[in-house]
Amino acid sequence: MGRVRFHVAGESHSSGLMAVAYGLPAGIPIDRSEIARWMAARRSAAGRGVRQELEADHFEFLSGVRDNVTNGGPLAIFLPNKDRSGGSVTSNGKPVSLEFPRPGHADYSGSIKWGVTDATVVAEQASARITAAYVAMGAVFARFLRELGVDSFAHVSRLGPVRPRRRRWMGQPRMKQWRLLSEASRFASLRPADEEAMARAIGEAKEIGDTLGGEVEVVFSPVPVGLGSIQPMDERLDARFAGALMGIPGVRAVVLGDGLDGAFLPGSSFHDQFVGDGTSARRSNHAGGLEGGLTNGQPVVIRTVVKPIPTLGAPLSSQSLKDGRPGKAERVRADVTAVPALAWIVRSLAAWVMTDAIMQRYGGDRLEEIESRLR
Amino acid sequence: MGRVRFHVAGESHSSGLMAVAYGLPAGIPIDRSEIARWMAARRSAAGRGVRQELEADHFEFLSGVRDNVTNGGPLAIFLPNKDRSGGSVTSNGKPVSLEFPRPGHADYSGSIKWGVTDATVVAEQASARITAAYVAMGAVFARFLRELGVDSFAHVSRLGPVRPRRRRWMGQPRMKQWRLLSEASRFASLRPADEEAMARAIGEAKEIGDTLGGEVEVVFSPVPVGLGSIQPMDERLDARFAGALMGIPGVRAVVLGDGLDGAFLPGSSFHDQFVGDGTSARRSNHAGGLEGGLTNGQPVVIRTVVKPIPTLGAPLSSQSLKDGRPGKAERVRADVTAVPALAWIVRSLAAWVMTDAIMQRYGGDRLEEIESRLR
Amino acid sequence: MGRVRFHVAGESHSSGLMAVAYGLPAGIPIDRSEIARWMAARRSAAGRGVRQELEADHFEFLSGVRDNVTNGGPLAIFLPNKDRSGGSVTSNGKPVSLEFPRPGHADYSGSIKWGVTDATVVAEQASARITAAYVAMGAVFARFLRELGVDSFAHVSRLGPVRPRRRRWMGQPRMKQWRLLSEASRFASLRPADEEAMARAIGEAKEIGDTLGGEVEVVFSPVPVGLGSIQPMDERLDARFAGALMGIPGVRAVVLGDGLDGAFLPGSSFHDQFVGDGTSARRSNHAGGLEGGLTNGQPVVIRTVVKPIPTLGAPLSSQSLKDGRPGKAERVRADVTAVPALAWIVRSLAAWVMTDAIMQRYGGDRLEEIESRLR
């Protein structure tokens, strides 16, 4: 089918969310428990507060599935909300209003844009709840890839002050091991010692009403050589990843592999020299598997830097949307960090881009066709 | 007209390049000398070698211009090449061949993709020459924005070991001053002392046959509040910038404002608190003017990290595309760094995204209509 | 916001359908009873059989509405299905199977494409039920246009053997009158005498187990001059209308105004000469208000020719998807004609294209902004 398109919509206090993917082949296994597991993992990831309790994990397919495999039509998922109050009342029954926009949030810009003096309507749109729809579909994309032999995982590679040891993903990482480790951790962490440090950092931040940012690293391997395009610019795989991942709320930077080091290191140290054995093997993977807009056969490694949550227990300086008078920003939610949850979201969106790249290159209406073309 | 689309094509040794923009309004001044100046600046930016001599600055409009203003139709530019050899011979007449792909370049992946054992054809496609077409149109986008009061500049904020002092772009920077400074410098530098350090770094790298990466920072100001979109994800302005800038050859990371710091700083230090005077003024601009996918009225600040050029004077380890035997990568070009040239390219693409955002929000078939809507 | 995107998904026997529109401004009145009226009109249009009973009219907004106006975010509608059997059983409990594809339907091609020998899964995808989602959103698009002064209606301009007198839509048709007439008729007819003839034709076809095609004409007026684009080809308004309307299941031809006559008439008779009073007035409207990809100020008039329903009471010759042996096609549904229902669907899609054209030209985040720009 070529191109795979992916759309979501919904608000956090409406009757639900929806996600739809156009262009998936027939025959992808739809494992409801796997999807539920992804959704639960996002929902109960470390750093999130009481809010998670309000979310349901229920979902239904509106189209695209028959006998537990995709049928080739649009794959549409509906995720009913538990709280359908319309966001108009708080949990204790008071009418919600957001007169004082939260710095770091869309509150202010959205209110000016749509001409409102209560940012609630903006907050509904910008709610992190929408990312549940990303993850529900992300589980399907990741499964599609795994059926084709392309495994993936995402982990928290930094959380506020905690910096796990940097690992090098090159050659043939034991993907299954890392996938299981990262998926089993509420911190999306690869190492118990890091988990402890992260738990401490979250506890400390929570105590002072503060929030934490961090970094998520997503890895795909093995990856066929030559996915993507050199030109046109908007079909380069690096551009596609950057566009998709920067579109996730809270993401402030997208880095390919060790891309930041490229600013410092001379070319002789940065570029990944060939082992010279006639395969795609390299001596390093600073490029994160992407050169010239194309995959080069090394693991695809992408880092996304995530900002701290803008809603603080100890609120920041703001001003009224009504009359401009100074005041403290609203305090809506008690999460300390979204970073562990973002591991699931980043992986979902990255899996979409990879799915699209494979479908663009291999076409095919049925999974088995694509498998045979990939071989 | 809404959406502004932008396409380029061409190779470095064909009869020329083309660039076309669909959706620009009528009435934008087309100042040929301004466009020529942008093209010359890119071509003769510091760090580039003899190659620049081979490029011409000539260009012609195929459509879209009448009496030195745009006419509302597709704006198409043709840039004839000086060297039209087809890339099949070197400057001294030898037939070019690229049997040993350059690490960091599309050579290897492209050769596998298209089934060739001589990467010349890949190199033609991936040539930096194409960026001349970006810059020719970029001058028009930047001019369009300036006509609407939105000024811009780009500068080299890092070059290998040289780290110019970080500046804070907030409030109302004196844009014209910074624009003139950056445009006047072959290093796209804002400070003579930095230029000297950069020149030294380039000289040292050249001596040992090495190359340098760095970072380009682009700034727009003043910017209306509310450009972009919270949803859908692919119309968020942050996602649009990331997609466009990561699509530039050599770019490895895109960072919004001080986005990298967000991974370390707690929310209380990272988010840009309101001054509280009823305007969009903030006490800091870590967000780089972008919150929730929308502009927030602060200067838009985006950094792109650029890798060192993959073609080294002292070539890297590679292997034959024909038989896989180890060998040294080809040595095609003598540039030390593309970073100063990239300042122009990054600004061009960023100006395109900003132009599109303004046209999406304000519509209009004539510049004067848009001006009146912006006011 | 510029571009307005519109997507639907769902199947006829799943838990429901969804429709989402991205890019609508804030402030469009959302009148639930108006939307329900459109949906009911489509559902109970003349020519449809028992099936209509199985459809529900219920719908919920998943996002985009606050206090009965759009809020500027994605407008998402969820339409639960009444029959959620998954299509796996017939109304009398027998398992459904479609071994013998219906000529005229996607059954055969879809089964080959997705490698199935039971076309049920294809039929679910290609079900006319999906058009309920078009109409739910179509009511919103039409309302948006009417708020801006652009009225619309659609009527059945032919139904099998019945050919209502051709009317000329030019100058300033009394749109409200025609709108109310067409909306009040189960045949989407403008004249009681035609309704009677249509009812007779439907009755006769039903008796012999046959089906009927026809033609729907949609009209917009008044329309601003200059919507659309001459180039690029895919932004011409004529191309946009054709693409959108031909994408409706059952549509086999799209004709602008009296476009078919253009093949016969000499230019001197076909082209719409100016009255010459300095306004956009013409002496005829053969062009259907569209010249050179742009609106010309005359009513926009588009005709879509609709084929007879492929599921006949007296089934057609087919062959088994399993072993190729000849046999009669399946008989799934008892509708005689979809043409009156299509009046609502055609108007919905055409209203989307017109909405997009207006948003592309006028931009704007709030209805009131757009109103002031249109004036």
Place this chain on the structure above:
Amino acid sequence: MGRVRFHVAGESHSSGLMAVAYGLPAGIPIDRSEIARWMAARRSAAGRGVRQELEADHFEFLSGVRDNVTNGGPLAIFLPNKDRSGGSVTSNGKPVSLEFPRPGHADYSGSIKWGVTDATVVAEQASARITAAYVAMGAVFARFLRELGVDSFAHVSRLGPVRPRRRRWMGQPRMKQWRLLSEASRFASLRPADEEAMARAIGEAKEIGDTLGGEVEVVFSPVPVGLGSIQPMDERLDARFAGALMGIPGVRAVVLGDGLDGAFLPGSSFHDQFVGDGTSARRSNHAGGLEGGLTNGQPVVIRTVVKPIPTLGAPLSSQSLKDGRPGKAERVRADVTAVPALAWIVRSLAAWVMTDAIMQRYGGDRLEEIESRLR
């Protein structure tokens, strides 16, 4: 590569035109004489006047070709204009002005849109000259398809009063024969007797300063079953054809197969019953090979109705763009009909859509890959 995108730009009196196609595989033969033959056929098609003399047939590839095959990069063609006057003077040296817009042309709407009182600038944009770029690329698309075994031709199926006998394209038409016949005729006619009648009709129209419309029919065969999509609506193959063909200047209706008959015939007569031999064979091909948005294995047959040229020798009533006073429209060109030339243009655009459908379904970076997947 998936999706094939196609863009053109240029004006009739600038330095030239450009066409670019993104997404074509490597390995398509580029036969310059074949492309030149298509361009010459369009230029010298019957019904066109002196104007054709002013057009050149020269073209150059800016990218995408190496050793006479495509290389997988963007395929960009530059077509220099012979007359580079900018359109500012007539052939006898007088300054051109278009104060009185031609009914049927974009003159009026474009002038209002861009706020000009001289429609010359609009006419440049809307010039038929741009279609030369369509045809240059069309030759490549058609060649790509033929390499995969999908042959095509287009012929004039009506020219003003002349109605060639309707042929039925079903089963396995002898495509090569019809292709050679249609290509050899300046009238794109399949029968010498029709040619004579067409020549007479053109002569008569020319004498009285009038113009003629008509109809072009394009045929593809053999075509694989299942190209296209049922949903989403904008990826249905019927919608793609309609959008592309209606975007050609002068086209007023797009009809799939015998789609117009569908309005009259009952379903029992219209739908194409299976022969019942286990193949895709049908007893008729009213559907034109397209059912439910998908190809069904029968020849794809599409008709486009073309209006008479709006520039008449005996001009129509118009009014001044400056002061609204009545007057006769400008007389710019002496062509009688564009229909025979449109056979080439329609075939070019239809071949693009078919190319895209094949690339979406089969993917592939090299022609040989796609060939092996199609087999």
